[in-house]
Amino acid sequence: MKRTPTVIGIDIGGTKISAALFHHHGDLLHKEVQPLARRKGEEVIALIGTMMQSLMDHAEGWTYKVVAIGACVPGIYDAIKKTVWAPNIPDWNHIPLQDELKKYLDDQSIHIVLESDRSCYILGEVWKGCAKDCADAIFIAVGTGIGAGILSGGRIINGSGGVAGAIGWMALEPPYDEKYDAWGNLEHYASGDGIARGAVELLEKNRTVTSLLDAVPTDQITAHHVFDAYEKQDSVAVEVIEKAIGYWGMALANLVSLFNPRKVIFGGGVFGPADQFLDRILEEAKQWAQPLSIEEIQLETSALGGNAGLIGAGYLALTTLNDQVHDE
Incomplete structure (x- = not known):
């Protein structure tokens, strides 16, 4: 059965994590929110992994296929070193978050792309907010x-x-x-x-x-x-x-x-x-x-309020897809 490509956007905040499944046309299909509840270091990574799996299971039930994941991080993402520094999350001191999240994926062909929260905010506004075009x-x-x-x-x-x-x-x-x-x-x-x-x-x-x-x-x-x-x-x-x-x-x-x-x-x-x-x-x-x-x-x-980072992360994931993925 041919499955419709979808992406996951994740907004990692200092107190909670929001994650959503997006249709490749941009519609938000399903959203989940989990509090950090004093988690730190690897515990936060595990929570993100659990949320990714939950959304992928949701997509499977709707005959969708997750092809990319974008994550908005509350700090600095160094694209050269592939590390994240997030002072509001204990023990996130230059961690290889992209590699760590990959461990939670059975399908290693799924793209994971990260960006700082401030960059995701403007991407969200460009895609769905007041900075369109x-x-x-x-x-x-x-x-x-x-x-x-x-x-x-x-x-x-x-x-x-x-x-x-x-x-x-x-x-x-x-x-x-x-x-x-x-x-x-x-x-x-x-x-x-x-x-x-x-x-x-x-x-x-x-x-x-x-x-x-x-x-x-x-x-x-x-x-x-x-x-x-x-x-x-x-x-x-x-x-x-x-x-x-x-x-x-x-x-x-x-x-x-x-x-x-x-x-x-x-x-x-x-x-x-x-x-x-x-x-x-x-x-x-x-x-x-x-x-x-x-x-x-x-x-x-x-125009997006508290959803700017989440929507920007979804857009970040969509931009990683090539024409072949869109057309499959």
């Missing part, structure tokens, strides 16, 4: 950290070691401070964790200032607390968010000046609540950016 687009992911998926001339820019787009290390405000060592200047103030850090720094610096955030233990303050306090015009929250808006605008300006994209898309857990600031971010960027380039861009928030 774009050859030059950037996805700025603002969540726990900050990264940028960069599509230029129809190609993902990864750099020599897969680190391109790690924009959390953008230097936007001198002088240098040792507190930037772990994640960089931009990420320190403008990521989700950075917004929380900024609030704690202000509370500790200005102990005489009364804030709604005083009701939350400092080690439990999150970006959501800060955004809620901002809506009530809390002075500490307003100062933190205003600084983040400035940082987002400067980062946007730098990326636009460097890459001259047609579209820039903000996504991740912070956008969300920061969607309301898009116009202000653009106005800030216009003060810093190359003037012709900034006037050309379309600035939007993600």
Whole structure:
């Protein structure tokens, strides 16, 4: 019996793994989600292997054939060394993930291809989101950290070691401070964790200032607390968010000046609540950016939300298929 080719997309996050079966025309056929639940190292690899097998069994029952698997990894994929570094998953320190996942496949002809999460985000938007038909687009992911998926001339820019787009290390405000060592200047103030850090720094610096955030233990303050306090015009929250808006605008300006994209898309857990600031971010960027380039861009928030990485991973798998596989 002739079986229809399908692919699997896998989004490996810091707290959960999402995996889905995609028709080669792009339709999502079946999706599964599993929490990491404190798994680390090989335990996470085993969970991914179990999910791959479950989706392949599902495909078999529908007379589909899985021909490729794409995986979105939460860190850096070095395509030369074939290793993954994912700081949010314990013991994933330059591991040969592609080779390890191959061990879970009975059919070694199935292609497995990996890419960083930020690159998968922009691929997802190009395929199913608001960057369709774009050859030059950037996805700025603002969540726990900050990264940028960069599509230029129809190609993902990864750099020599897969680190391109790690924009959390953008230097936007001198002088240098040792507190930037772990994640960089931009990420320190403008990521989700950075917004929380900024609030704690202000509370500790200005102990005489009364804030709604005083009701939350400092080690439990999150970006959501800060955004809620901002809506009530809390002075500490307003100062933190205003600084983040400035940082987002400067980062946007730098990326636009460097890459001259047609579209820039903000996504991740912070956008969300920061969607309301898009116009202000653009106005800030216009003060810093190359003037012709900034006037050309379309600035939007993600059309795919939390599914951008999963959909991008599915698209990544599809792009590995040659014409013969499509036609079989």
